[in-house]
Amino acid sequence: MSETKQSGSPELQWVRILDLDELPEGRVQTVTAGTTSLAITHYQGKYTALDNRCPHQGGPLGEGSIENGWLRCPWHGWDFCPHTGKPPGGYDDGVPTFPVETREDGIYVGLEAKPPRIRTVSDVMVETMTQWGVTHVFGMVGHSNLGFADAMREAERAGKLTFIGIRHEGAAAFAASAYAKLTGRPAACFAIAGPGATNLLTGLWDAKVDRAPILALTGQVDTQVLGPGAFQEVDLATAFNGVAEWSQTVLPSSRHAELMSLALKNAMIKRDVAHLILPNEVQEMPAEGKPATTPEGRVTPMEITPPAASVEAMLKLLRTSKRPVIVVGHGARFHMAPIVQLAEQLNAPVVTTFKAKGQISDHHPLGCGVLGRSGTPIASWFMNESDLLLVFGASFSNHTGITPKKPIIQVDYDAMALGKFHKVAVPVWGEIGITANLIRNELGAIDTVDQRPEVRARWAIWREEKLRREKDDRGRGINSASVFAAMNRVIPENAVIAVDVGNNTYSFGRYFECTRQSVLMSGYLGSIGFGYPAAIGAHCAAPDRPTICVSGDGGFGQYLGELTTAVKYGMNITHVLLNNNELGKISKEQRADELEVWQTSLHNPSFARYAENCGALGVEVTEKARLDECLERALAHEGPALVEVRADALLV
Incomplete structure (x- = not known):
């Protein structure tokens, strides 16, 4: 009544x-x-x-x-x-x-007076999530995830969690993926049922194929109407079946803390996507007296030592080599110190895959840059001149082009990655850092050619070529060599650089010389639009480091609304946007296939003015003489800044 x-x-x-x-x-x-x-x-x-x-x-x-x-x-x-x-x-x-x-x-x-807030299932799960080390969630609050959102609000109020409200759920998944790639720790992305959940999928696939741990949290319609076809009902278990290594629906009778623990354990141990489906009414069920759980006693140390037979075969091959070359992939990013020490012991040049760009400084006496389509002639020259390739954490994609014609020692934490595409001389299953140190300690004295003088000579040849390319001018915009030469001069050495997909990214790999910068990209998926959401994730993961985004106009156009997210949260992100009014990489591929260039032109706004309308700094550059000045101004700006470079679509 x-x-x-x-x-x-x-x-x-x-x-x-x-x-x-x-x-x-x-x-x-x-x-x-x-x-x-x-x-x-x-x-x-x-x-x-x-x-x-x-x-x-x-x-x-x-x-x-x-x-x-x-x-x-x-x-x-x-x-x-x-x-x-x-x-x-x-x-x-x-x-x-x-x-x-x-x-x-x-x-x-x-x-x-309002009664005291009741502890809920969501509180138990959020507390468990934070105790497992998840500190950031990227997502969108909506009608089918309000209970879980309120639990995250409580956790944020207590200083245990940071929630970043984005403009599109795809950006949330990309941001979480980038966070995980940079730190090795999982972040979470959060969405409502139906379209919010399905919007996460591209970013989750990016994380999956690049082996980044990530937790997807999706709302769902009430269980009592699940099945007949309620508003925004999608069979999320089926929708996420391909991308999620582990996916479960949270039920009233579930052991809720254990479900969250198992999700995060799957994400962390398998370096993959874990997914929890949260029916609307379950989120707000009372859970007084139910404790959260922690990772103590649940996760084993992961330092796997390779089998003795593999070590013996590896050392035997190394001792016969005169011109070994080390190839490092993205999987080696947290183990570079022992690998560089090993390179110095072997006098071995170090080349990287594109995903591993920056893992060794291009100014190191043995650093040779990127191998493959996005790389330089230096790396490919040393691979071709080698008599042995020692490969750490690389996937052997055709984009990289690691030759099978040389003897190969392949070291990887994932046993399935060993010899995946072709036979290798010695497949070695082991944790990369442990294995690199083991080689250093067991190898002893070795007589190899000191290739440092050759490294210096090859860099000198390439740098002279880059200078020549900087002078190219068709009067239709600034060439890429000039853009990245300016970035070489002004980008801080401790920056995190998130790059998108397209000609801008190939040019970055070719022309930009890393010192101590960390580079993030959509590697195996190669998803356009990754760059700016990734910069948001990078800023959250490393707020004390400068965050740079490099993209083309096509990539930024996919998630340009996220500039307002960066403004809302006061993120110091400097965006270098190469605008050529074209999907230049696709035009290039059409020409290579001897096809007519078709439907690759873009109608763009002034991105600099758009940035200003969003509350960020916007700068347009049409003359290469102003590149340094404009980049420095953007870097000095407190908050998001966008440098729109009017670029030549052909001079890449």
């Missing part, structure tokens, strides 16, 4: 909700008092406060209308008395009303 709280009750708290003339006669309006949502009616000279939630489907009564003396629900047309909250016909499905007072300064409503 409809129920009115009695005025004058000592526990009532009186809250001013309206000015005296704010709500016209015969109208209804939604008002929020604290966290209580009310429908305020003004009918026949009397103000009444009703619970805003229709008892049938939860429709917001404050968005309805008063017709023929009845307050009509905007969702399904059920009527209620605007004074008592009772329906016509003597039914008992009315809505509660609250005491109202008209005072000299406005309209007041009396509310009882």
